[in-house]
Each structure stands twice: as C-alpha cells, then as structure tokens.
Amino acid sequence: MHDKTLTELAAGLAAGEFSSRELTESLLARIERLDGDLNSFITVTPEQALAAADAADAARARGEAGPLTGLPLALKDIFCTTGVRTSAGSKMLDNFVAPYDATVVEKLQAAGTVSLGKTNMDEFAMGSSNENSFYGPVKNPWDGAAVPGGSSGGSAAAVAAGLVPAAMGTDTGGSIRQPAAFCGITGLKPTYGRVSRYGIIAYASSLDQAGPMARTAADCAHLLGAIAGHDLRDSTSVARGVPDYTAELEAPLSGLKIGLPKEYFGEGLDPDVERAVREAIRVYESLGATVREVSLPHTHYAIPAYYVIAPAEASSNLARYDGVRFGHRCDAPADLTDLYKRSRAEGFGEEVQRRILMGTHTLSEGFFDAYYKKAQQVRRLIRQDFLDAFDEVDVLMGPASPTPAFDLGAKKDPVSMYLQDIYTIAINLAGIPGISVPAGIVGGRPAEGRPVGLQILGTHFAEARLLNVAHQFQQATDWHLRRPALAEESL
Amino acid sequence: MQWETVIGLEVHVQLATRSKIFSGASTAFGAEPNSQACAVDLGMPGVLPVLNEAAVAMAVQFGLGIHAEIPEVSVFDRKNYFYPDLPKGYQTSQMYHPIVGPGEVEITLDDGSIKAIRVHHAHLEEDAGKSLHEDFHGMTGIDLNRAGTPLLEIVSEPDMRSAKEAAAYLKAIHSIVTYLGISDGNMAEGSMRCDVNVSVRPKGQEAFGTRAEIKNVNSFRFVERAIAFEVERQVELLEDGGEVVQETRLFDPERDETRSMRTKEQANDYRYFPCPDLLPVMLDQAYVDHLRDNLPELPADKRARFQKALGLSAYDAGVLSASREMAEFFEQVKDVCGDAKQAANWVQGELAGALNREGLPIQNSPVSAPQLGELVARVIDDTINGKAAKQVFQALWNGEGGSADEVIEAKGLKQVTDTGAIEAMIDQVIADSPAQVAQYRDAEPDKRGKMIGYFVGQVMKASRGTANPQQVNGLLKEKLDALC
Numbered sequence: 001m002h003d004k005t006l007t008e009l010a011a012g013l014a015a016g017e018f019s020s021r022e023l024t025e026s027l028l029a030r031i032e033r034l035d036g037d038l039n040s041f042i043t044v045t046p047e048q049a050l051a052a053a054d055a056a057d058a059a060r061a062r063g064e065a066g067p068l069t070g071l072p073l074a075l076k077d078i079f080c081t082t083g084v085r086t087s088a089g090s091k092m093l094d095n096f097v098a099p100y101d102a103t104v105v106e107k108l109q110a111a112g113t114v115s116l117g118k119t120n121m122d123e124f125a126m127g128s129s130n131e132n133s134f135y136g137p138v139k140n141p142w143d144g145a146a147v148p149g150g151s152s153g154g155s156a157a158a159v160a161a162g163l164v165p166a167a168m169g170t171d172t173g174g175s176i177r178q179p180a181a182f183c184g185i186t187g188l189k190p191t192y193g194r195v196s197r198y199g200i201i202a203y204a205s206s207l208d209q210a211g212p213m214a215r216t217a218a219d220c221a222h223l224l225g226a227i228a229g230h231d232l233r234d235s236t237s238v239a240r241g242v243p244d245y246t247a248e249l250e251a252p253l254s255g256l257k258i259g260l261p262k263e264y265f266g267e268g269l270d271p272d273v274e275r276a277v278r279e280a281i282r283v284y285e286s287l288g289a290t291v292r293e294v295s296l297p298h299t300h301y302a303i304p305a306y307y308v309i310a311p312a313e314a315s316s317n318l319a320r321y322d323g324v325r326f327g328h329r330c331d332a333p334a335d336l337t338d339l340y341k342r343s344r345a346e347g348f349g350e351e352v353q354r355r356i357l358m359g360t361h362t363l364s365e366g367f368f369d370a371y372y373k374k375a376q377q378v379r380r381l382i383r384q385d386f387l388d389a390f391d392e393v394d395v396l397m398g399p400a401s402p403t404p405a406f407d408l409g410a411k412k413d414p415v416s417m418y419l420q421d422i423y424t425i426a427i428n429l430a431g432i433p434g435i436s437v438p439a440g441i442v443g444g445r446p447a448e449g450r451p452v453g454l455q456i457l458g459t460h461f462a463e464a465r466l467l468n469v470a471h472q473f474q475q476a477t478d479w480h481l482r483r484p485a486l487a488e489e490s491l
Numbered sequence: 492m493q494w495e496t497v498i499g500l501e502v503h504v505q506l507a508t509r510s511k512i513f514s515g516a517s518t519a520f521g522a523e524p525n526s527q528a529c530a531v532d533l534g535m536p537g538v539l540p541v542l543n544e545a546a547v548a549m550a551v552q553f554g555l556g557i558h559a560e561i562p563e564v565s566v567f568d569r570k571n572y573f574y575p576d577l578p579k580g581y582q583t584s585q586m587y588h589p590i591v592g593p594g595e596v597e598i599t600l601d602d603g604s605i606k607a608i609r610v611h612h613a614h615l616e617e618d619a620g621k622s623l624h625e626d627f628h629g630m631t632g633i634d635l636n637r638a639g640t641p642l643l644e645i646v647s648e649p650d651m652r653s654a655k656e657a658a659a660y661l662k663a664i665h666s667i668v669t670y671l672g673i674s675d676g677n678m679a680e681g682s683m684r685c686d687v688n689v690s691v692r693p694k695g696q697e698a699f700g701t702r703a704e705i706k707n708v709n710s711f712r713f714v715e716r717a718i719a720f721e722v723e724r725q726v727e728l729l730e731d732g733g734e735v736v737q738e739t740r741l742f743d744p745e746r747d748e749t750r751s752m753r754t755k756e757q758a759n760d761y762r763y764f765p766c767p768d769l770l771p772v773m774l775d776q777a778y779v780d781h782l783r784d785n786l787p788e789l790p791a792d793k794r795a796r797f798q799k800a801l802g803l804s805a806y807d808a809g810v811l812s813a814s815r816e817m818a819e820f821f822e823q824v825k826d827v828c829g830d831a832k833q834a835a836n837w838v839q840g841e842l843a844g845a846l847n848r849e850g851l852p853i854q855n856s857p858v859s860a861p862q863l864g865e866l867v868a869r870v871i872d873d874t875i876n877g878k879a880a881k882q883v884f885q886a887l888w889n890g891e892g893g894s895a896d897e898v899i900e901a902k903g904l905k906q907v908t909d910t911g912a913i914e915a916m917i918d919q920v921i922a923d924s925p926a927q928v929a930q931y932r933d934a935e936p937d938k939r940g941k942m943i944g945y946f947v948g949q950v951m952k953a954s955r956g957t958a959n960p961q962q963v964n965g966l967l968k969e970k971l972d973a974l975c
Contacts, residue, residue, distance in 0.1 A: 079537075080536065080537045086536070086537075088536070093536065096536065098535065098536065098537070099530065099535075100530055100535075100538070102537060197537075197539060198537070198538065199537040201536045201537045202536075202537065204767075205767035205768050206767035232541065233541060234541075235539065235540070235541055235542065235768065235769055235770050236539075236767075236768065236769075236770065312764060313764075313767055315571075315762075316569050316571050316580070316581050316762070316764070318580075319571060319579065319580020319581055320535075320536070320578060320579045320580050321536075322573060322575075322580060324575050324578075324633070325533060325534070325578065326535070326536075336575065340573055360762065363571070363763075363764055364760055365760045365762075368762075368763075368764070372764055
C-alpha cells in the first residue's frame, strides 16, 4: 500500500479494498520500522491517527465520504495542532502545544484526512538541508549519506520513503520545491495568499506559503483544492474562488509556450542536472509545446534581496520567543535581561540566531534605507521580470536546484547553503506559484543515484495550469514512479 | 532673561471599540487579569492580526473632526522592542503612513481669543499589557487584558506656549473624541493619556531649545503641574549655565516633580518596518464621505452657532459646548422653553449649582432637560415668578412630581396677577400693620422706597409667594402714598 498514490488509495478506499484503519495501521507500522533511521518525523500520533481513521471509516459507512476521506498524510511540524506539540524544529518550542489548529489543519480534518504526525524540518524553516533541526538531521531515502533538502525535509523524505502518500510543507524560499526535487517527489508552492497562513509558525510573513508534497501532480491538485481559499483570520489570504484543480489536468499541451530563463542555466548548474532538465524540456516539445529562451534580468539580486527581507521579518516574528509566556525559559534567570538573553541563546540554534542578527542589523537606524528599502525595490523589479516573461510565455521551466541532493555535512559555510536556493527564491519574492516534479536520477552509487527536480513556474493564481503541465509530464514519463530502495527493505 | 515655553503633546486616546484592534477579544475595562486576552493578544506562534474596521472608522471620524487630511493609504508598521507586557516583541503602529494627516484643533485662550493648535498627524496602534509589581513577592505579574486595545495617538506640533494652553488643548481633544463618541475619555481608567514635550527658549529666539519628554501624564491637572515643574527645572538649569539633556522623564504626582527615565543614548532603536501580516489600509472617497456626512456637530461649530444663531455670549457658548452631554441638555431645554438665554442661565445657574453640590455629571441630573425646559417656559410666560420657580426646581430635583406644571399645580404656585386679589391682600396687610404704616407716613419721601420692602414681603407671604412681585410693588406704592 505504501507505493500507491493518494489517488490510487482513494480509489481503494472507495472500492472497499481496505479501510482507512487498515491503511493507517499499515503506514504507522512502516513508520515504526523505518523512521528510526530516517528521522523524518518529530512526533508520530498513532492514537489520534487511528481515531481519525475510524471516524473516516464510519463516515464512509454512512455514505458521507468525500474524495479525501480516510487518506493518511503528515504535517510539517510548523502547522499548529491542538493538543499535539508543534516545535518548528526548535528547542525553543520543544514544550509548545498550541490551543488551536492552523487553518490548513482544520481544512484537512474537515476533508476527512488522517494525520499520522508532525514531520521534521529545519528550525523555524530556516535551512536547505534539514540539518538545522533540534531533532537531528533527516536522511534522504535515496541515499542515507545525502540530505533530503529543506526546510520541509521531513515531509519530503516521509513521502519518498512511502511512510505517507502525502505531506504538507511550507515554502519561504524553496522549502517545498527543493526537498521535493532532492527526494524525487512532487511539491507545489502556491501563489502567496492562496493558502491561509493562520496557525503556521511564521518565518518570513511576506514570503511564507503552505503547499502539498506528494507523489504526483494529480495528488497535489486534490490536496490544494482542500487547503486553498480565503480565510478571514489571515488578511493576506486572497478573496478569490477556489477552482477544481483536477478539472484541467488532462488538457493537452499543444501550443503551450514554455520559457527557459537563461539565468537558470548558467554558471554553477550541475551538468547532470542540466542534462536531465533539458531532456524533460524535449519531452514537452514532443507533447506539442514550443520553447524559447527568456530573460529574468534581476535574478542575481534575488538571493541578496531575500537575505535582507526574510531575516528582517524573522527578527521581528521571532521576538515573541522571549521565555515569558511559552516556549523555552532558562533556569533561574537573574533578571529580565538575563531571562531574555539566556532563554533565546539556549532555545535558538545557530542558523536562527544568525538570521535574527542579520535581520536586526538591516532594520537598524541608519541601515534601513540601504538594506530593507533597497531590497523591497529589488523585489518589485524581480516581480516585474516574471510578469514581463509571462506576457511572452505560459510557463517558465528550469532546474529546481543547481545540484542533486548533497551529502550530509557537506555545506559548512552558510553562503554556499544559501546559494542552494538560487532558482527557487525569486519565486517567493514575486509571489508566484511553482512546482517541482521528478525529472531524472543522476550520479550517486550505481544502484541508487539521486533525483533531479524540474521546476515549473506560472503567473499568480495559475496553479491549475501548473498542475496540468506537471501532470501531462507525469503521463509521459515515469520518474515520479521510481522508488528508492530503502536499506532496511533490501535486507 | 525672559523665557518662552514650547510645548507639544502626544495624546493617546483609547477608542471605544467593543473588540480589540487586531483580535475579537473584548476591550471591557476591569475584568479578571488575562481573561480578555486571546491567542492573538498573547502573541502565540502562528496567529495573525485582523484589523478591526470600527477602529479605522473612529480614527477617520477624528480626522474629519479636526479638518485633517485623510490619506487614501495608510500602513501599519512594527515597532520592535522587548518588554514582558508586549507579547509579540513588537507593537503594531503606524510610523510612516498614518491614517490621519495634518489638521487643527482650536482652543480658547484666557482673553477669549481662539488659537489654532496644529496636529501633525494621528495614527492607530495597539496598546500593550500591564506589568503588575505589587502582590507578587519580588516578581512581576503580567495582565494582557489591555494588550491589543486600539489607541489613536494624536501628535501635535509644538504650538503651545504655556501649561494652560496645553491643558486647554487636551480638553479640546477630550471634548472632540467624546462628542464623536469614539472614546469614553475616562482618564482615570487610562482611556486618555499623554506624553508632553517641553522645552524653553529665550523670548524672541526662533530655534527650539532641547526638549524633555514627560511620559504618561493622565489628568488635565497633572499636565499643568508637570509642565510647570519641568519649565522651572529647565529655566533654572539654563540660568545656572547648565544644559537641558534630551531625555524621557516621568511625572510623579505625589512629589509633584519629573524624574529622568532614560536619556537619548539609552533610547531604543525600534527598527520600524511595514507589518507584513496586514495589508495597507485603502480608504475610498465614498467611505470617507459617508463618515463625514454622518459626523455630529463638533464643539467648535457648536460654540460658533451658540454665539451667532442663539446670541449667547462667548463665555456661555464655551461653557455650554464644552461637553456633548452639556450641549445636548442645553439645547433640549432651549427647544422646550423657546429662549436660549433663559435656558443658558438656568443650565449654568440653578442646575449647575445643584449638580456641583452633589458632584453629579449632567447626564445623571435628577431634573431632566424637558422638565427644566417646561419650568423655564413657565417663568417666561409669567405662570410663576422667579421665587416660585426655585421652589419648583427644588421639588423636581427631589423627585416630587413628574413635571413643572404638576408641581405648580400641586403646590399652588401659580402666580396671582388678578389686581383685585392682590389689592385685597394689600388692604389686609395695611390694616394689620398700623405701626409700620405710621412710620412710612412720617418718613421723608426719599426714604420711603426702602421701607416698602416690608410691605412687599408681607403681601408675598400672604400670597404664599404667588403674587406677581411687580404688581405688588406698584399697587402697594399707590396705596401707601395715598395714605400720606
């Protein structure tokens, strides 16, 4: 059962081939067996999962099942869940249990899905390798020596390892798309404002967006339909109807105009990755698409702009973790300043502290104009680059990451880690949607290799189009069906 | 040397919304600590603010009330600093694009002239919680009920030149916000507080002196006292050859002094930046026009109308327009009795005196405006004389009777104007007072005027106060002089 897509499992449940309880028990057993080594979950919630599965089965028996009823999934540990710890991968929130559910969680529950638990992540979503987690790194199921990507590394690894058919992630600079690429799964970052941020622990509020991670684009379409929509509790969510994202999956691609941003195929791109991506483009040509080169001239400013804006917002968003009302508090504080300093120094990891410091600096008097204001101007130019490109073409395509998954511990200096997000980060600054789909397996050891992700970008609210374009690729290729041979299973 | 005082005020007005500015929690005063703080007010992880439209409407109403520019776009910013009663580690405020632009507030000076105090801008922000230092045995308790309460911060230009002007300005703001009904203006409960910026400069000098900011002054009286102390301190300092340091000071009402809290060097860098969780507030013209069309008449307009249309003196117009309740009461009395001057005299005389004695605000007056209006009407139409009117007022005050007419009827206070009846009473009094009549007759004619008072008193007594005093006077004089 663990190899099936969400769509296939839904059909099995509907046909009565198995119950949600059986499915849930089987996956919980698989998590129990495999995740000790993989470390993709921070918290597994068998009791709640089984109760939800029973409720789903009962609903089905009453004839009240919807398309997602009884389907298991996992939540990145950044979505607040009533009664279950939400840690954001941080020691700071190791003891935090929210008294409320994120809107995404509410919607998924209302759709009848069954959460198996909370997945591992880079602390406060800051990282590209999942190595910045208080709960330890996650292994890439394709190769235990490799990282799964980040920050939604636990979600990506859990799906790739067949522990869950789908998981929720968040993406602030590539945190859904890059781990999806590294783990050989499909991950969608929706348009900013498409999915409510209420109850999602904030990293950088103007960039954060939740999205689905699953085996196929079709599965992502089902999940996006369940979580998207306007939310009165999030002023930045957009009041705009939610279409049926599955309706246009089968639309033919003849006449599709694909743009290849020349800046995404330049220096630093691994040749194996480039080969795989160009091969994928040829598949699209064979499906009737036309391809042309386009330019996004401000691309090289994206990383500097991002590393001004995101840390600035983070420095403010993370100020609430002060040891006063919740979260980690140091022992025996001498006074208020000591309470603040030690609680925060002990509770936050190195990368989080680094970003808080960067953000505090760039917002400081005398630096604000030179950094924050300038970065916002750059952000507008980057957005305009995309809008100009979408005047010419329907979608943009390129690699999701310059390299396949790198080795655990390989990136020691923060800047080389930041450069991992070179193809994903501008998308968040522009607020447009992007999807990463498996498009090859390269390098690595003979039997395994490491996956490559093709990134497809569309204009604001073009999710249905992106999913259609991704789905058609998956009808023509089988990269999304490849499974890693997990060490434990080969024994 | 002659010194000139320069004062600017930052007034924080708590807006009378039912729920908080960014959450649905109640803003009611005086609840159990932390019983009115929801996840948003507590700054819990992942929660988001949602702007309360009522707070926006109130801020715009204030702006319209001071004839200010209302910008199309305003933006919320985060003011970042750490404090235990500031749950998010930042206060959501408006630094760069406030909701209300430049405007003007008029104050009346001692000589009766009007001075316009410029308002630089007014912006919306959320209040913080309260730190409680008592009852916690060396620790600090935090009450977040107040966290997220909407505040309108009204920032003046440094246009005031004395403590009195500053107090008058604060009173004018108080009167505007209570007229508009956008705040209860209750200073004791902290609904209005202000920060006072004070500096002094040699008279005639254009450049401002270095200012001190006195934080959190919460009464009209304290504003005057804090400024008085601060001016004296600064002048003394300068005259002794010292310098004023730019700093934040606290006013201690018990010692009647200000004390240094922190200097400029210790000031926080608040790292303002636009709040990414809130969209810019866009106000379309139709929305602003709608609020403008529904604005009540404000104190300055009312005062002008009282003077021009009703013919009241500047003083009367000022007193009667000072609060919305007072103005509404007066206008009701005026409408019922039909005479603005009489209504003004009664509201400021008999009524104000009685209210003062009992320490009652006018909205709790035992004598209602329609009751008083009818009473005044009966004076005007000569149904009762002034003396009886006071009796009627007292009776109404004591709750003896529902209306002036009822009291007049019940107590038989209707004025007697029947000449025959009055003459009969006069004849009786003359007959009963042979000694006084003899005195009157023997007195020099120019002394007699004074002596007539006795007879008037007797006749009024005989009529139980109901005889028309003018008639009594005239008829008495005739009859007595006839005896001479």
